[in-house]
Amino acid sequence: MSPASDQSDALYGDVIMAHYRNPRRRARLACPDVETEEFNPFCGDRANLQLRLARSDDAAATVQDVSAVAEGCSIIQASASLLADQVCGRTLEQAADLSQLFRDLMQGKPLPPVAVAELGALEALAVVRRYPVRIKCALLPWVALEEGLRRLR
Amino acid sequence: MTTATGQNPAALADGLNAIDAHRLRRDFPILNQEINGQPLVYLDSAATTQKPQVVIDAIVDYYTRNNANVHRGVHTLSQRATDDYERAREAVRRFINAPESCEVIYVRGTTEGLNLVASSYGRKYFKPGDEVIVTGMEHHSNIVPWQILGKEIGVKLRVVPFNDDGELLLDQFESMLGDRTRMVSVVHQSNALGTVNPVKTMASLAHARGVPVMLDAAQSIPHMPIDVQDLGADFVAFSGHKMYGPTGIGVLWGRAELLDAMPPYQSGGEMIRSVTFEETIYNDLPAKFEAGTPDIAGAIGLGAAVEYLEAIGMARIARYEHALMRYGAERLGSIAGVRLVGTAANKGGVLSFIMDAAHAHDIGTILDAAGIAVRTGHHCAQPVMARYEISATARASLGLYNTTDDIDALVKAIDRVIEVFG
Numbered sequence A: 001m002s003p004a005s006d007q008s009d010a011l012y013g014d015v016i017m018a019h020y021r022n023p024r025r026r027a028r029l030a031c032p033d034v035e036t037e038e039f040n041p042f043c044g045d046r047a048n049l050q051l052r053l054a055r056s057d058d059a060a061a062t063v064q065d066v067s068a069v070a071e072g073c074s075i076i077q078a079s080a081s082l083l084a085d086q087v088c089g090r091t092l093e094q095a096a097d098l099s100q101l102f103r104d105l106m107q108g109k110p111l112p113p114v115a116v117a118e119l120g121a122l123e124a125l126a127v128v129r130r131y132p133v134r135i136k137c138a139l140l141p142w143v144a145l146e147e148g149l150r151r152l153r
Numbered sequence B: 001m002t003t004a005t006g007q008n009p010a011a012l013a014d015g016l017n018a019i020d021a022h023r024l025r026r027d028f029p030i031l032n033q034e035i036n037g038q039p040l041v042y043l044d045s046a047a048t049t050q051k052p053q054v055v056i057d058a059i060v061d062y063y064t065r066n067n068a069n070v071h072r073g074v075h076t077l078s079q080r081a082t083d084d085y086e087r088a089r090e091a092v093r094r095f096i097n098a099p100e101s102c103e104v105i106y107v108r109g110t111t112e113g114l115n116l117v118a119s120s121y122g123r124k125y126f127k128p129g130d131e132v133i134v135t136g137m138e139h140h141s142n143i144v145p146w147q148i149l150g151k152e153i154g155v156k157l158r159v160v161p162f163n164d165d166g167e168l169l170l171d172q173f174e175s176m177l178g179d180r181t182r183m184v185s186v187v188h189q190s191n192a193l194g195t196v197n198p199v200k201t202m203a204s205l206a207h208a209r210g211v212p213v214m215l216d217a218a219q220s221i222p223h224m225p226i227d228v229q230d231l232g233a234d235f236v237a238f239s240g241h242k243m244y245g246p247t248g249i250g251v252l253w254g255r256a257e258l259l260d261a262m263p264p265y266q267s268g269g270e271m272i273r274s275v276t277f278e279e280t281i282y283n284d285l286p287a288k289f290e291a292g293t294p295d296i297a298g299a300i301g302l303g304a305a306v307e308y309l310e311a312i313g314m315a316r317i318a319r320y321e322h323a324l325m326r327y328g329a330e331r332l333g334s335i336a337g338v339r340l341v342g343t344a345a346n347k348g349g350v351l352s353f354i355m356d357a358a359h360a361h362d363i364g365t366i367l368d369a370a371g372i373a374v375r376t377g378h379h380c381a382q383p384v385m386a387r388y389e390i391s392a393t394a395r396a397s398l399g400l401y402n403t404t405d406d407i408d409a410l411v412k413a414i415d416r417v418i419e420v421f422g
Helices: A003-011 A014-021 A074-087 A092-106 A113-130 A132-152 B009-016 B021-027 B053-066 B076-096 B110-125 B144-153 B170-176 B199-208 B256-261 B296-312 B314-333 B360-369 B382-387 B404-421
Strands: A034-040 A045-054 A062-071 B104-107 B131-135 B156-160 B181-187 B213-216 B235-239 B250-254 B272-275 B280-282 B338-340 B350-355 B375-377 B393-397
Touching: A003 A113, A014 A074, A014 A113, A034 A132, A045 A074, A045 A132, A062 A074, A062 A092, A062 A132, A074 A092, A074 A113, A074 A132, A074 B360, A092 A113, A092 A132, A113 A132, A132 B360, B009 B314, B053 B076, B053 B296, B076 B104, B076 B250, B076 B296, B104 B110, B110 B144, B110 B181, B110 B213, B110 B235, B110 B250, B131 B144, B131 B170, B144 B156, B156 B170, B170 B199, B181 B199, B199 B213, B250 B256, B296 B314, B314 B338, B314 B350, B314 B404, B350 B404, B360 B375, B360 B393, B360 B404
Parallel strands: B131 B156, B131 B181, B181 B213, B213 B235
Antiparallel strands: A034 A045, A045 A062, B104 B250, B235 B250, B272 B280, B338 B350, B350 B393, B375 B393
């Protein structure tokens, strides 16, 4: 295989391609607590996110269900799908922390092992750092998440 | 004998021999490099063309030997700079067959040329309820300046639609032309689709009703002979960097009687004949529209680019690029899962395409890994994308230095996209 194809393969690894081909949690929620949409006019990428919280008397509300629908390239679709999987079951604060961690990952900040463990499967998107113009594709669903969390607060 | 797409192989071979692109590409030093371990295949000339050594040398020579401000000093360097700056203007005049070199206004690029006319001509002549006709395939730069005027003055934008192949519906254009029409501003060659619009016909229809015509020639001027008098245009704008010249310089050509009657667009030095604190008398053309110290090096570089193109011959370049485009359209069109967007009968060297298997971004990344530069996105023509209900295309666009080898490399890389995503 030529070096060129090695390089393109690097971006299109198994985890990204699996989530691109079969994105999780696209089914729309009947009664979301919040719905946000982000659009990148430069490339037409779009990310729509719905969150439903678990109702409890606890101070820490938990994300019970997520629906993430992204339009665009493989990276935004994989990122939205991974986000939906990873945010489910977290408190709003934990979801915000995860979002910050993901931004740190995209910005190439050195992450301690505990943070890498926290990212879980999202770590598969670390390769996007090597394609700077594609980082915004990966980030768009997270911008939608952050806007949703802000509104819920 | 013709092929599936209606090509005549003899005509194709003849077209491909119109210029010696393999020799000409050696004039462009940037092309001699590897990207990601592969020889660079540059297929993004609609975004910006590469620069031949003569253009680079002209700019280096200006800064090395002749740098001075123009039209200001009496010293030798100022005289040399002024001579070279004005010689470039005359070269542009000759290149577009304009009647007078004073009608050639240096601007930053097509965008500024369009803004200049919208702002200066539009503010002077447009009244509420007036209409400006554009086409559905305009670059944003030929939409937004008129929209801004629309908000300010109450001018309406009328949009000529196009068919699935990307060809304007001329009968609709005709029926839009009316008593309220004050300007027709159309793109000569679409950057997103490659369509070459019938601007000569459109100009004569508009002129029959006394309506002036502005052409966005950014994409046509590097690829075909342009004679502003023959086309019958009143204003023509284009960019240096899309015609093998430097960035930061472009041209607005306008008929002198129109430009003379228009107020200045910007104000400052150079454009003034006399200033007191009570009154200012503006300078003559072209200085009236060239406020401030201009991009002297850019103009000189543009002049060098024009001379380079003249030496090759625009008619030959047009024949060659047309044949290469046909070759590319046939090769891309025969790949299952690839759809060309923009299939007008009369089109320039633009191959916009989408793939079933992959989004334009993913195509772009895999092509880049193969050393191939194409544009991906909406090409600053979102209404065109909306017309086809797509968000983005990958666009391979041709220059005089491209060869069938470049198309073959593109086809091979597209096969790779199908391998990864299929």
